[in-house]
Amino acid sequence: xxxxxxxxxxxxxxxxxxxxxxxxxxxxxxxxxxxxxxxxxxxxxxxxxxxxxxxxxxxxxxxxxxxxxxxxxxxxxxxxxxxxxxxxxxxxxxxxxxxxxxxxxxxxxxxxxxxxxxxxxxxxxxxxxxxxxxxxxxxxxxxxxxxxxxxxxxxxxxxxxxxxxxxxxxxxxxxxxxxxxxxxxxxxxxxxxxxxxxxxxxxxxxxxxxxxxxxxxxxxxxxxxxxxxxxx
Amino acid sequence: xxxxxxxxxxxxxxxxxxxxxxxxxxxxxxxxxxxxxxxxxxxxxxxxxxxxxxxxxxxxxxxxxxxxxxxxxxxxxxxxxxxxxxxxxxxxxxxxxxxxxxxxxxxxxxxxxxxxxxxxxxxxxxxxxxxxxxxxxxxxxxxxxxxxxxxxxxxxxxxxxxxxxxxxxxxxxxxxxxxxxxxxxxxxxxxxxxxxxxxxxxxxxxxxxxxxxxxxxxxxxxxxxxxxxxxxxxxxxxxxxxxxxxxxxxxxxxxxxxxxxxxxxxxxxxxxxxxxxxxxxxxxxxxxxxxxxxxxxxxxxxxxxxxxxxxxxxxxxxxxxxxxxxxxxxxxxxxxxxxxxxxxxxxxxxxxxxxxxxxxxxxxxxxxxxxxxxxxxxxxxxxxxxxxxxxxxxxxxxxxxxxxxxxxxxxxxxxxxxxxxxxxxxxxxxxxxxxxxxxxxxxxxxxxxxxxxxxxxxxxxxxxxxxxxxxxxxxxxxxxxxxxxxxxxxxxxxxxxxxxxxxxxxxxxxxxxxxxxxxxxxxxxxxxxxxxxxxxxxxxxxxxxxxxxxxxxxxxxxxxxxxxxxxxxxxxxxxxxxxxxxxxxxxxxxxxxxxxxxxxxxxxxxxxxxxxxxxxxxxxxxxxxxxxxxxxxxxxxxxxxxxxxxxxxxxxxxxxxxxxxxxxxxxxxxxxxxxxxxxxxxxxxxxxxxxxxxxxxxxxxxxxxxxxxxxxxxxxxxxxxxxxxx
Numbered sequence: 001x002x003x004x005x006x007x008x009x010x011x012x013x014x015x016x017x018x019x020x021x022x023x024x025x026x027x028x029x030x031x032x033x034x035x036x037x038x039x040x041x042x043x044x045x046x047x048x049x050x051x052x053x054x055x056x057x058x059x060x061x062x063x064x065x066x067x068x069x070x071x072x073x074x075x076x077x078x079x080x081x082x083x084x085x086x087x088x089x090x091x092x093x094x095x096x097x098x099x100x101x102x103x104x105x106x107x108x109x110x111x112x113x114x115x116x117x118x119x120x121x122x123x124x125x126x127x128x129x130x131x132x133x134x135x136x137x138x139x140x141x142x143x144x145x146x147x148x149x150x151x152x153x154x155x156x157x158x159x160x161x162x163x164x165x166x167x168x169x170x171x172x173x174x175x176x177x178x179x180x181x182x183x184x185x186x187x188x189x190x191x192x193x194x195x196x197x198x199x200x201x202x203x204x205x206x207x208x209x210x211x212x213x214x215x216x217x218x219x220x221x222x223x224x225x226x227x228x229x230x231x232x
Numbered sequence: 233x234x235x236x237x238x239x240x241x242x243x244x245x246x247x248x249x250x251x252x253x254x255x256x257x258x259x260x261x262x263x264x265x266x267x268x269x270x271x272x273x274x275x276x277x278x279x280x281x282x283x284x285x286x287x288x289x290x291x292x293x294x295x296x297x298x299x300x301x302x303x304x305x306x307x308x309x310x311x312x313x314x315x316x317x318x319x320x321x322x323x324x325x326x327x328x329x330x331x332x333x334x335x336x337x338x339x340x341x342x343x344x345x346x347x348x349x350x351x352x353x354x355x356x357x358x359x360x361x362x363x364x365x366x367x368x369x370x371x372x373x374x375x376x377x378x379x380x381x382x383x384x385x386x387x388x389x390x391x392x393x394x395x396x397x398x399x400x401x402x403x404x405x406x407x408x409x410x411x412x413x414x415x416x417x418x419x420x421x422x423x424x425x426x427x428x429x430x431x432x433x434x435x436x437x438x439x440x441x442x443x444x445x446x447x448x449x450x451x452x453x454x455x456x457x458x459x460x461x462x463x464x465x466x467x468x469x470x471x472x473x474x475x476x477x478x479x480x481x482x483x484x485x486x487x488x489x490x491x492x493x494x495x496x497x498x499x500x501x502x503x504x505x506x507x508x509x510x511x512x513x514x515x516x517x518x519x520x521x522x523x524x525x526x527x528x529x530x531x532x533x534x535x536x537x538x539x540x541x542x543x544x545x546x547x548x549x550x551x552x553x554x555x556x557x558x559x560x561x562x563x564x565x566x567x568x569x570x571x572x573x574x575x576x577x578x579x580x581x582x583x584x585x586x587x588x589x590x591x592x593x594x595x596x597x598x599x600x601x602x603x604x605x606x607x608x609x610x611x612x613x614x615x616x617x618x619x620x621x622x623x624x625x626x627x628x629x630x631x632x633x634x635x636x637x638x639x640x641x642x643x644x645x646x647x648x649x650x651x652x653x654x655x656x657x658x659x660x661x662x663x664x665x666x667x668x669x670x671x672x673x674x675x676x677x678x679x680x681x682x683x684x685x686x687x688x689x690x691x692x693x694x695x696x697x698x699x700x701x702x703x704x705x706x707x708x709x710x711x712x713x714x715x716x717x718x719x720x721x722x723x724x725x726x727x728x729x730x731x732x733x734x735x736x737x738x739x740x741x742x743x744x745x746x747x748x749x750x751x752x753x754x755x756x757x758x759x760x761x762x763x764x765x766x767x768x769x770x771x772x773x774x775x776x777x778x779x780x781x782x783x784x785x786x787x788x789x790x791x792x793x794x795x796x797x798x799x800x801x802x803x804x805x806x807x808x809x810x811x812x813x814x815x816x817x818x819x820x821x822x823x824x825x826x827x828x829x830x831x832x833x834x835x836x837x838x839x840x841x842x843x844x845x846x847x848x849x850x851x852x853x854x855x856x857x858x859x860x861x862x863x864x865x866x867x868x869x870x871x872x873x874x875x876x877x878x879x880x881x882x883x884x885x886x887x888x889x890x891x892x893x894x895x896x897x898x899x900x901x902x903x904x905x906x907x908x909x910x911x912x913x914x915x916x917x918x919x920x921x922x923x924x925x926x927x928x929x930x931x932x933x934x935x936x937x938x939x940x941x942x943x944x945x946x947x948x949x950x951x952x953x954x955x956x957x958x
Contacts, residue, residue, distance in 0.1 A: 012564060013472050015388020019660045022676070052658075054386040057472025113381050115655045144385070144655040209657045214674060214789065216665075 004028075004231040007035040007045040009075070009091075011066045016052035016088065016208065023208040024049065028224040037069040046231045047084040048075060050091030052144070052206060062105060062147045063093030072098055079200055084128055084227065087202035089145055092193075095202045101193055102160060103152035109185030113146040117216065118183050120168040120191045120205055121175050127167060127194050128230030129201040132222040138175045139168075139219035141205035143183060148204040150186035150193070157187060168192030168203055243270035249601060256595045264581060264588040267533035268596065271499035272506060275765055278600040281731035282763045285741055288748045289758040295720060296757050297418060303344040303494060304412075305759025306421055307721045309785050311678055314418040316350040319358070319411035319686070319725040319781040321764035325466045326408040330375025334408050335383040335469035336541050341412040342387060343495035346478045347544065349422040349485045350414030353659060354673050355384045357394035358686040358725070358779045360407035364398055364642050364958040372406055379469075380410070381653040386471035387478070390662050391654035392671035394686050398642040398958070401690070404769035409725040409762075411781040413684055415675065422485060424494035424504075426512030426547045426573055431491060433505070433518060433571035434553075436560050437477045437543040439526035443467045444500070444539025454730055454766045473542040473565075480563040481544065489555045492547040502536045504545040505571075506579055510593040518571030520583035532581060532588040547573060603731075610735035616695065616830060625823045627892050631942045634892065637822055638864045639871055639950065642958040644818055649957040667876075668795050669711035669860045672786065681792065683717035683784035689863070691816040692831035694775035697739045699834045701746030701778045703900055706839040707862055708782035709754055713843040714858040714903060716793040716850050717784030722751060724761040724780055729773025731765045739776035740765075746834075747778060753836030754843075756782070791850060796877025798856040802932040803909055804873075804881055806866060808842060808902030809925045812893050818863045819896035831898075838901045838924075845922040846903060854911040861902040866929075867895040869904040874937050875951050883930035883939040891942060906932055 006024045010017045017034060025032045035042070042048055055066035066072070072094075079085050079100060087095040095101050108114055117140055122133040133139070152160060160166060168191040172181040182189045184204070192203030207220030240250055243266060253261055253269050261269065271277060279286065291299040297314050298306040304318035322337025338355060345352045357380050362369045384391045394411075444467040484490065492512065494504040501523070509516035520535045530538075548556045553569065560567035574580070579596070581589040628634040638644055651666035663681060664672035670685035687708040693700025709719045724747060729736040751758055767774045786792060797804075814820050815829030849855050859873045874881055887894055907915055912928075919926035938944045 013386070013475055015386075015475065016658060019658065022660065053388055054472060054475070057386060057470070057475075059472065112378075113385055113653045113655070115385075115657060116652050142657045144657055146385075206657070209660050212660065214663050215657070215660060 004030045004046045004228060005044060006030045006032045007042060007048045008032060009035045009037065009048065009050050009071055011037045011055035011069060013055045013057050014051055014053035014090070016206070019208045020049050020051040020088065023211045023224060027211050027221055028228040030228065035071060037071045039071045040074050042074045042078040042083065047086065047227055048078060050085065050087040050094055052089030052091060055090055055094060062090060063097040066094045067098040076100060082197065082199050085200040086129060088206055088208065089204055092202035092204055093147060095200065100200060101195060101202055102156045103150055105147045106149040106151050107147050108149050114183055115142065115144040116183065117142050118205065119171050119173055119181065121171040123166050123169055124164060127198045127201060129223055129226050130167060131226040131229055136175065138171060138173065140217045141207055141210040141220050143205050145204055148184040148186065150190045152187060160193065161188065163196055165194050165196065166190055167194050167201055168205065243267065244274060245270050249273060252601065256599060262588060264533045264536060265591055267537055268502050268589055268591060271502045271537055272596045273600050276498050277503055279763060280601050281603050281605050281765060282740065283602055284604055285744045286761070288744055290748065290752045291758050293757040296759055298421065299759050300761060303347045303424055305721065305723065306348065307759060308418050309680065312418055314416050314421060315413060315682060315783055316345055316348050316416055317411065317413040317723055317781065317783055318344050318760040319409055319723045319779065320344070320762045321725050321727055322408045322410065323406065323727060323764055323767055326376055327372070327406050329466040330372045331379040331382070332466050332468050334376040334379030336467045337408050337410045338380055338383040339469045339471065339474050339541055340497050341410045342389065342474065343497065345412045345414035346481055347422065347493050347495045348416060349420050350416035351482060352389045352412050352414040353661060354413040354671065354684055355389055355391040356411040356684060356686050356781065357391065358409040358688065359394065359396045360402045360690065360777060361396065361398050362400050362403035376408055377650050377653055383469055383471045385655040387475050388658050390656045390659050391651070392656050392662050392673060393666050393684060396647055396650065397690065399691065399775070401775045404772065405767045405774045407727050407777055409727070409779050411686055411723065413682065413783060420485065422490070422493050424492055424508050424511060426492045426508040426514050428491055428550070429514055429573050429575045431550050431573045432548050432553055432569050433516060433573065434546040434548055434556055434567060435523055435543065435570045436546060436567045437565055438470065438473050438540055439524040439566060440535055440538045440540045441526045442530065442534055442538060445534055445537045454768045467539050467541050469541050476563045476565055477542050477544065480560050480565055484556060484559045487555065489552040490546050490548050494545055496543040496545055498539065500537055500539045501545065506593060506596050508545065508547060509573065509579065510597045513577065515574035515576045515578045515593065516571060517574050517580040520581060522568050522570040524566040524568055532583045536581065605731050605737040606734040607737040607741055608734040609738050613696065627890055632945060635867055635871065635943060635945065636953040638818055638868055638896065640953040640956045641818060641822060644864050644868055645957065646955045648955065663789060663792065664715055664794060668715065670715045670784070672715050672792055674789050679788045679790070681786045681789040683712045683715045683786060685711040686779055686781045687711065688777060688779035690775040690777040693743060693778060695816050695829065695831045697742035697776050698746040699831050701743040702750040702834040702836060703832065704778055704780040705747055705750035705754065706834060706836055706900060707860065708780045709756060709839060709843055710860045710903060712782055712784030713846045714793060714795065714860050716791050717786035718847060719754065719756045719782055719784045721757050721759045722780055722782040724758060724778060725764065726761065727764045727767050727774065727777040727779065729766070729768040733773065736773055743776055743778045750836040754840050793850060793855055793858045795859045795873055796857055797873050797879040797881065797906055797932040798877060799908070800879060800932055801909065802856050802906040803912060804883065804929045804931060805905050805907060806902060806927045806929050807845065807905060807919065807924050809899060810866065810888070810894055810897050810902065811899045812889050813897045813899045814893055817896060817898045832900045834900055841922045842901050842903060842924050845919055845924045849915060849918060854907050854915055855905050856908065857906045859904045861904060863898065865896040865898050866904065871937060871950050873904060874947060875954055878947060879932050880934035880936045880947055881930055881938065882933045885929060885940060
């Protein structure tokens with residue numbers, strides 16, 4: 001059996017590419033390639049990851065310039081055909097800017113960069129990314145961002161919620177949605193969002209930084225194992 | 233010659249130095265040449281006041297691969313790897329423009345690391361501010377922290393630690409020292425030593441603008457009322473550009489295309505060209521018309537002295553030009569062949585078809601002036617009495633209030649409000665996060681890890697520079713030991729007032745001697761460093777502030793120790809001796825706002841025994857937690873260990889003297905450890921073997937910190953005080 005093949009997109013300024021590569025390879029046991037932003041086809045991959053970082057320095061707005069990269073055209077086509085896409089942190093921002101998911105990111109309500117362990121609740125365990133979690137389970141995963149304050153209009157929000165597209169929500173340790181447990185001010189405490197077709201997941205917390213007991217949490221590991229299972 | 237006098241003043245050259253220049257050249261220098269001299273002979277580049285003393289520090293050891301003099305020092309850590317690190321100051325620019333000053337400080341030190349072929353794995357920042365109670369200081373603090381975050385976060389290199397002290401001595405001169413640590417293959421370290429006449433010289437990275445001209449000169453002068461006009465001399469950082477530059481350099485270095493490389497830091501193109509050629513015993517000819525520029529009509533001296541950021545100078549191998557160009561173009565960076573190495577040991581600068589400078593390199597480098605400055609012991613030190621200042625303060629009526637007061641003081645309190653703005657988890661290697669005495673960064677692909685810390689208590693150094701500097705080395709080593717690692721090397725950043733002031737010079741020499749003695753006794757080589765003089769405003773200097781950055785190695789990261797109390801029932805043991813030493817302490821500052829007296833005594837030999845003991849105990853897995861006793865003494869160490877472990881403690885102390893003095897004494901060479909009861913006897917014997925005094929203080933227990941009827945504080949209250957923030 002050939003191993004599943006994952007691609008990690010590298011824009012100028014991406015800086016979680018190596019972390020993401022490492023976890024996908026070592027945890028999920030996939031073949032991994034870096035995909036340079038000028039690439040025009042993604043046909044060889046079963047999953048494409050858009051990692052964190054500061055693509056194009058996050059100048060103008062986080063993700064605003066990366067969406068014009070040649071690889072984004074290919075990514076859209078790839079996702080339209082049902083290919084799995086996981087955007088993490090800056091990857092979330094890029095997918096929003098590219099309108100591959102609804103809504104937009106604003107600066108954190110504190111107006112500061114926040115790097116901290118936070119808790120999220122798994123809202124759906126029926127996506128290819130969360131198969132191995134229980135619905136309602138509380139995970140400890142770090143965030144590290146300045147623009148993670150998710151916003152969507154009331155109408156869009158209703159649509160997202162009705163459709164069950166919210167995959168992760170910021171909660172307190174016990175799983176309660178509270179203002180204090182929402183680190184950045186996101187509407188409805190949204191931390192992770194999937195597409196209507198469930199094949200795109202974007203999230204602000206960094207699961208690749210919570211996939212090793214040595215680093216304090218292994219709660220992110222099952223996200224990568226879920227992908228592996230979904231691809232089998 | 234009024235014009236010349238004005239010019240020399242602007243260039244910060246003395247008339248004597250000018251005479252020396254004309255004497256050496258046998259002619260008048262051109263304007264461009266004079267500017268080159270002003271940069272190369274500045275304190276910042278030439279170390280003209282400090283050089284005679286720096287050699288006193290031990291810089292060799294069996295694992296030292298590269299000592300002082302290169303962009304950074306390097307130490308072998310086995311498995312074919314080297315750790316490369318250095319610390320540098322960016323004090324003056326950060327005071328003038330805090331965001332960009334601090335940001336470019338981080339950018340500069342990172343370049344020093346990846347210039348050598350190492351991928352940076354950690355950043356630490358040692359900061360000193362005035363009291364955080366006025367709005368101007370808040371502006372400086374916010375700006376510096378945001379600048380460090382803005383740069384490091386974008387680069388994707390975790391900021392894992394550092395320290396911050398607040399004291400009114402820094403009101404007009406803040407201290408911003410940044411340390412970077414990288415890892416490289418030990419046999420592929422790149423140096424700034426040119427070789428091969430005829431090899432091409434490449435300029436890569438950002439374009440050159442007028443920013444930062446005068447930077448090295450500015451860093452070599454004191455602040456006056458006119459300092460505000462220097463704002464344009466502060467460089468502007470572009471971390472995105474640096475990220476590209478770093479990836480491009482590291483990619484280029486995988487193959488054998490280059491012979492030498494140096495970043496354009498202080499004094500920009502001038503110092504990188506001069507130093508690389510001089511180190512290689514060669515000459516260099518450059519054509520400024522080929523330097524990528526972002527402004528029009530720049531004068532040759534402006535191009536030569538610009539400190540525009542994110543630029544590198546590379547000596548490539550002849551015939552490999554295409555490869556160099558290909559890599560930098562891939563990353564979208566400017567790359568231009570601006571010159572060539574020559575046999576004749578000169579720097580020749582051409583522009584617009586004319587030669588603007590032709591200078592012998594030995595005059596610029598080897599014949600730079602060296603000053604043996606006059607040094608004399610300051611009156612305050614000569615008059616300092618041996619009597620205990622704590623005699624003058626009454627015993628607190630309410631220990632509860634005193635402990636919480638200390639715990640919430642800006643210097644002791646949690647720095648989460650700072651380090652949560654830094655990405656400390658990127659890289660997926662940060663095993664011990666900011667907040668402990670030392671950070672611990674694992675090395676993927678091995679069991680090893682690097683423990684990293686910065687330390688330096690300037691109040692001690694002010695009261696007694698030799699002792700204070702020695703304490704900084706000992707405390708750094710202790711912090712490394714407290715996470716289970718052994719110290720392997722250190723870097724220092726020496727922040728002082730004006731070397732032209734004999735009392736400052738005395739502080740400097742004493743501090744260097746203190747560092748030298750302690751590092752020698754502990755067997756920790758000094759592999760890199762930086763001197764920052766002229767930290768004074770209107771003639772008033774800062775406290776002498778030597779800062780030590782230290783790196784330790786842990787062979788198996790599974791044996792790391794963390795500061796929090798672990799298991800209920802564990803015995804709490806104090807290793808070391810508590811003396812009545814409150815001079816220069818946080819307690820005295822809280823009680824009276826003054827810092828008279830003498831600092832705690834220092835004994836590197838005792839530190840070495842203490843560290844040896846902790847190391848051996850940890851080998852036997854007998855330690856469940858370790859916390860260094862420093863500012864705030866045992867009282868604060870107990871509170872910190874309780875908060876970190878979310879466990880209370882029952883403490884009973886047989887007081888040797890007044891409890892407040894014993895609890896908050898800042899005696900050195902002490903560590904608070906916990907151990908399971910069954911290990912007690914073994915532990916005692918081992919402590920005896922190392923001649924380290926051993927005192928059982930109590931047990932880990934419950935959810936309160938209870939002390940002998942003096943204290944009974946719930947953990948929640950401790951945590952709230954600790955996390956309050958300034």
